[in-house]
Amino acid sequence: QTVVTQEPSLTVSPGGTVTLTCASSTGAVTNDHYPNWFQQKPGQAPWALIYSASRPHSWTPARFSGSLLGGRAALTLSDVQPDDEADYYCLLYYGAPLVGIFGGGTKLTVL
């Protein structure tokens, strides 16, 4: 059974930079996994940030960037704002037809 792993929690200071990662139990994450990143705040639906590893949606603030880093998908938040405090989820796709698997989520605290 394939598992997608994220850091359970991270803490960052306002104005700082933090990188969240997303690993696959099958090996290196590549563009063929079409990595997606989402932000979710309590009581709200997920909000899409990044697709295909590094492509921002039209509404994604420039402070959010996606990449492939060291065999993982990565989401980097620069100049972190208090409003960025949220849960962040990655989604990877596998096989054909594609089946999606979410990571367990990272709870980001801005302190």
Add this chain to the structure above:
Amino acid sequence: EVQLVESGGTLVQPGGSLRLSCAASGFTLSNFWMHWVRQIPGRGLFWLSRISDDGNTRSYADSVKGRFTISRDNAKNMVFLEMNSLKAEDTGVYYCARDNPDYWGHGTLVTVSS
């Protein structure tokens, strides 16, 4: 404005069935693949299923394969999730989402309990 509105969530007994609906507006549904995603309140997201723009290709998470069926009616701008043999662990908020996914609905709550 893109909108996705889920409906059909309710309390259902274990072993029961339920059909969820997702009403799409503000875009041409027939141009997009669609997803269903579940979330237990206070827990993480769980990807359930995906259907191609023309309805001919479908995929499912292993835990729901054979029990859940995704379908769509592009003419009526609707996407559906038929759920059978429901278990307590199927309880959660069910979201409909478009494409990557990019746009998400606000979800509908399904509770499986006796």
